[in-house]
Amino acid sequence: QVQLEEVGGGVVQPGGSLRLSCSASGFIFSAYGMHWIRRAPGKGLECVAFIWFDGSDKYYAESVKGRFTISRDNSKHTLYLQMNSLRPEDTAVYYCAKWDGDLAAFDIWGQGTMVTVSS
Amino acid sequence: EIVLTQSPGTLSLSPGERATLSCRASQSVSRTYLAWYQQKPGQGPRLLIYGASTRATGIPDRFSGSGSGTDFTLTISGLEPEDFALYYCQQYHRPPPTITFGQGTRLEMK
Numbered sequence: 365q366v367q368l369e370e371v372g373g374g375v376v377q378p379g380g381s382l383r384l385s386c387s388a389s390g391f392i393f394s395a396y397g398m399h400w401i402r403r404a405p406g407k408g409l410e411c412v413a414f415i416w417f418d419g420s421d422k423y424y425a426e427s428v429k430g431r432f433t434i435s436r437d438n439s440k441h442t443l444y445l446q447m448n449s450l451r452p453e454d455t456a457v458y459y460c461a462k463w464d465g466d467l468a469a470f471d472i473w474g475q476g477t478m479v480t481v482s483s
Numbered sequence: 484e485i486v487l488t489q490s491p492g493t494l495s496l497s498p499g500e501r502a503t504l505s506c507r508a509s510q511s512v513s514r515t516y517l518a519w520y521q522q523k524p525g526q527g528p529r530l531l532i533y534g535a536s537t538r539a540t541g542i543p544d545r546f547s548g549s550g551s552g553t554d555f556t557l558t559i560s561g562l563e564p565e566d567f568a569l570y571y572c573q574q575y576h577r578p579p580p581t582i583t584f585g586q587g588t589r590l591e592m593k
Contacts, residue, residue: 408571408586467539468534470573
């Protein structure tokens, strides 16, 4: 079964850190670029980080650059997002998603994990 | 950065009716790089349409996409109860690789 499953969300104080994980199954994880995308309360979807299929290149939204780090372990079929110096505006549901370059679209999404940054 | 503006923000219709959702881009987008998604509460988005008009695997044919340049449309013909959800358009542009989403249209049951 093709799926993505995120874990690691929770409540953290401003300035704190969290690490999200996304486990992949049912497809060749090492062949695809992967994204972290978030949806803040009452807002739309925002791509926050992207990693190339082999981890050789990474891109970040300006809003998280220097604070978030995306990584992957292809041997474990797992994607990560290390989030440091968290701010209240980082509060959102975070999704991992598989990017299909042939479709130029995200064809597989996880169910999301909630991150709340609050004192 | 290309900005996508979706309209209306909320659309109230009854089952069986036709829904027309609009996505307007701030500059021209290649048809190849325009996609639509459906999202239901508690779930991740689901890919409906890619390449502006190609249905993704398993998507019913009541969903259709059209448009070019700066104006794109998602049409749902004969709404089913399960179609009431949030819908997003998305574009891809490079260089550098950038992906943006519209703010979404909420399709609610009248």
